[in-house]
Amino acid sequence: MHPKKTLLAAVAACALAAACLPAQAQTVRIANQGDALSMDPHSLNESLQLSITGNVYEPLVGRNKDLSLAPALATGWKQTSPTVWRFELRKGVQFHDGTPFTADDVLFTFARIAGEGSDMQSYANDIKEVRKVGGYAVEIETKGPFPILPDVLSQVLIMSRKWCEANNATKPVDRRKGIENTASFKANGTGPYRLRERQPNVRTAFVRNGNYWGKIEGNAQEVVFTPIANAATRVAALVSGEVDVMEPVPVQDIARINASPNARVITGPELRTIFLGMDQKRDELLYSSVKGKNPFKDKRVRQAFYQAIDMNGIQRTVMRGASRPTALMVGPGINGWTAEQDKRLPYDPEAARKLMAEAGYPNGFEVAMNCPNDRYVNDGQICQAVAANLARIGVKINLQAETKGTYFPKILRRDTSFYLLGWTPSTYDAHNALNALMRCADDKGAGQFNLGAYCNPKVDELTLQIQAETDKTKRDAMIRQAFAIHAEDIGHLPLHQQSLAWGVSKKVELVQLADNYMPFKWMSIK
Structure with a gap:
């Protein structure tokens, strides 16, 4: 048998065998279509990875069940000047190896996320300096006024300086280069759960931290996470009781799970927006039949692609209604979104063909499209539908x-011409999407996920103004202006916001968050 098939068979068998996942009391068994790619919380800015590692590591500022800000490793924070924030640190906290948490760990972490190999640079690109104020307070000075800094820091998970230095993990694992270190497979945080076992793509086990500084509301003593790529196998494991929680639930299986005696589906809106990006920087695309020029530099081509994609059809046939077509790079629930701006250009293949002809491509062209098939809801099928839509205007998509x-390593290297990506603004504010997805990319973290290098200096200027503005009315007007410019440019091709669907055993109680994070500390099993 092929090694990959052997691995898949082993994973499927493990998901369905009680011997692999013992049904012990107070053990919660979770299945997902994919795995966290690393235990290093700074190596990949992806919500599944941060959701998992966020049970082991903690930020200075956390979130409540309603996603409002909550004290975590900082007990309080305040602005001492327009560009300086002071954070009071929690005393008496220990990392899982018993090392005390201090201000040195905060300084180390911020240097680590800003450095080589970090996928979290966009969270630090506007920080000028982090300095100690005694052993249990830090000041963070920003390059300009930054009123939403505490919201930004809710995704920056603090690591132990001593542990990283002792384990040669002072730099994050670089997903673009495939470099691994101790932090890939081991973990040492301050969080409510400890990493007990890590078998990538097979099984990751966590146990309750008996020395946790805070309250753990749930009763889960052990959490076992298993990736099960096959959707039918995942559903079968839930319905049979071999796993207790799984996501995403295939939209076609929601009714079946709800009709089963053992499980139900918890649904809700998700803050993630799925979109397509295009290489708008290179003079010649890496993966296209067009030589000597880049068709995506022409707005008419970008608009043709936009108007050739039948999002209502994708919503109906691929997503079975469990999505919301969008015209913006953020959706409802994100500060700065407005219904007035969220109106897509009409689906119009004839207009798209005309635009292609005007741009000099009456017969279309070939281009490769990069797409994950185990990250977002029906991601592979979405890309297949987009490819079929674009074929109608003469574009041949070589789908990868x-x-x-x-x-992820491929597209994060910008080794792509056309790609699909999803984004949840971790601050629940439009500035996050503007800074990470729409700002001109630099080597300091601005536009870190603007993988097609869209660039409009006016959007950059507005993003910095939005970052500094404290008057909500003025700030919201700036956000609308930035979104209008990006939409006029056809900077990206927004597709939809997908819906959350978690399959949950009737024995389990948990909290579903709109950012699709899954905190173990709020899980209980009967």
Whole structure:
């Protein structure tokens, strides 16, 4: 048998065998279509990875069940000047190896996320300096006024300086280069759960931290996370009781799970927006039949692609209604979104063909499209539908759908011409999407996920103004202006916001968050 098939068979068998996942009391068994690619919380800015590692590591500022800000490793924070924030640190906290948490760990972490190999640079690109104020307070000075800094820091997970230095893990694992270190497989945080066992793509086990500084509301003593790529196998494991929680639930299986005696589906809106990006920087695309020029530099081509995609059809046939077509790079629930701006250009293949002809491509062209097939809801099928839509205007898509383990390193190297990506603004504010997805990319973290290098200096200027503005009315007007410019440019091709669907055993109680994070500390099992 092929090694890959052997691994898949082993994973499926493990998901369905009680011997692999013992049904012990107070053990919660979770299955997902993919795995976290690393235990290093700074190596990949992806919500599944941060959701998992966020049970082991903690930020200075956390989130409540309603996603409002909550004290975590900082007990309080305040602005001492327009560009300086002071954070009071929690005393008496220990990392899992018993090392005390201090201000040195905060300074180390911020240097680590800003450095080589970090996928979290966009969270630090506007920080000028982090300095100690005694052993249990830090000041963070920003390059300009930054009123939403505490929201930004809710995704920056603090690591132990001593542990990283002792384990040669002072730099993050670089997913673009495939470099691994101790932090890939081991973990040492301050969080409510400890990493007990890590078998990538097979099984990751966590146990309750008996020395946790805070309250753990749930009763889960052990959490076992298993990736099960096959959707039918995942559903069968839930319905049979071999796993307790799984996501995403295939939209076609929601009714079946709800009709089963053992499980139900918890649904809700998700804050993630799925979109397509295009290489708008290179003078010649890496993977296209067009030589000597880049068709994506022409707005008419970008608009033709936009108007050739039948999002209502994709919503109906691929997503079975469990999505919301969008015209913006953020959706409802994100500060700065407005219904007035969220109106897509009409689906119009004839207009698209005319635009292609005007741009000099009356017969279309070939281009490769990169897509994950185990990261977002029906991601592979979405890309297939887009490819079929674009064929109607003469564009031949060479679809490269692959597991996120190889997909993310490829596109993060910007080794792509046309790609699909999803984004949840971790601050629940439009500035996050503007800074990470729409700003001109630099080597300091601005536009870190603007993988097609869209660039409009006016959007950059507005993003910095939005970052500094404290008057909400003025700030919201600036956000609308930035979104209008990006939409006029056809900077990206927004597709939809997908819906959350978690399959949950009737024995389990948990909290579903709109950012699709899954905190173990709020899980209980009967």
